[in-house]
Amino acid sequence: MNLSSCGNTSSLKNYQHQVYAVVYSVILAPGLLGNVLALWVFRIYIKETKKAVVFMMNLAVADLLQVLSLPLRIYYYLNTVWPFGHLLCLLCFYLKYVNMYASIYFLGCISVRRCQLIFRPLSYNSSKQKGDLLVCALGWLLVCVCCLIFPLLRSSGSDSSLTNSQQCFSELPMRLVSPPAVWALLIVAELLGFIIPLILVLVCACMTAGSLRKVTSEAVPDRGEKKRALKMVLSCAAVFLLCFAPYHITLPLDFLAKANKLSDCALKDLIQRCHTVTLCLASLNCSLDPLMYYFTSEEFWRRLNKLET
Template identity: 70%
Template sequence: MIITTMNGSCQNAGDLRMYQHNMYAVVYSVILVPGFVGNIVALWVFRVYIRETKKAVAFMMNLAVADLMQVLSLPLRIYYYLNNRWPFGHTLCMICFYLKYVNMYASIYFLVCVSVRRCELIMRPLRYNASRRKVDMVICALGWLLVCLTCLAFPLLRNADPDDDLVTSGISTAPPEADMVCFSELPMQMVSTSAAWVILIIAELLGFIIPFTLVLACTCLTAGSLRMKTTGAIHDQGEKRRALRMVLGCTIVFLVCFAPYHITMPLDFLAKANTLSSCTLRELILICHPVTLCLASLNCSLDPIMYYFTTKEFWRRLSKPEIPERVISSR
């Protein structure tokens, strides 16, 4: 329960913190092993078997790397939420906090790249050649650079001093006896309402709305290619259906994992920045936002499933895991 104090701030009695910690610990424990195994297998298949194919493999490999990085950070998070303490120092806390958003937005970026490339290969297959593979690698490198730079805003908006009082965020969710708080309980920097809205609008546009619009456009174009014959397009209906399944898979991941999070993320930001006056509204937001954050973390387990059901080479090699002759001859 959140209580309103004399100065208008809201104090949390501890139930909300316990609710959040229990939810995070359970969800992260559930997705840890499937996410780790699924992405390791995905990287192995992409690296060994289909590295010469042109069907957005470079983007899928980088997507698997982003998902694997997120999975590798989960044990520390699970420890924190189970023990209600962070004994690993403030620097490691900020690194893990930062990498969470890097991995999430890198996943969004590469899902868009996969959708655009699969759509392009259906609509204009002759434009792809050996030089375009090098372009794909440049796109991947630029994507990582862009994501790493833009995600610096998340740790910068948190209080850099671990000894500062958590009341600066307007909502205290940690008990006074805790050694140190981390992740979502890090206090927010005090920002004006206008600055908060500018940050939120930019984050929503670049981080979700524009990427999701591109994925939807690719889905519509790929689905439309099944009903019409376009000059220079692939006429194999089976190949078009496989491409459509891949793009639809990306769309489903967006809808299930990232759409709910980006609906509640602005509200959660405003609540923690102490720009909302209603304590009841803050409590509702802080109850709903952890659910959407858990859904956003599910993408590291959903992406390998998408690879299996939408990539012909992937499920064929896993169903018949023979070693290709070219691998044997190279050895």
């Protein structure tokens, strides 16, 4: 599962380490400060508002989990050694995918909630808010269980040398898995982890935009409220398309390159380098989500304005 037959593993590895070290260093501080601030702000409004704050809090927690693992990732990519043990390596590796798919899940929930509040504002009550907590709990359970496949594929109990290895993350050796099993996993990840949530977010964006042109008996009459909801849903769609779409486009191509299913070495190298960039874009959501809260959530900037005054 490498490019050794093309003889460019050293160059590719150096490129990946440099890109990862720079990108993770850039997003560490804003990601940490932004998500801690978001949790502090939303904690105050969680009981007095119904505008998807529960989902935004869980999204901030997902982002914060990955941000807290970034210092160890940066150390590894700068020093090319992992002295922190195999289990901690797998945990950091695992948190990356938990953040990605938890973010996708909660962005979808935020979009659906804001769209629902535009068309059926009176249907939401305290019991529905308790239902949101259940949706969050089920989402975490689903994501955490499904993402276990990523560290399990990198962990082999039959090879004791892995526990003393100085390699980590994508450079960990993989278990031998049959091609049909790998393709099944890829299809499930693409379909359930990206395509269906993306369609859901885009449908919510279209419905919310359409609500600005018509007025129904159940729709929110305040066009300002509709515009704020549209900004939120469009922001979710933008984060989706910028951060997660490129990664899921290059994911199957990266598998073909690593499995030596492509004969052109230049194409293999290009795919691996592009996949490195798309993986960095997938991590960028940790810093973009707090910006989304500030510019689209009334509760967020209302609280910050109180601090300034």
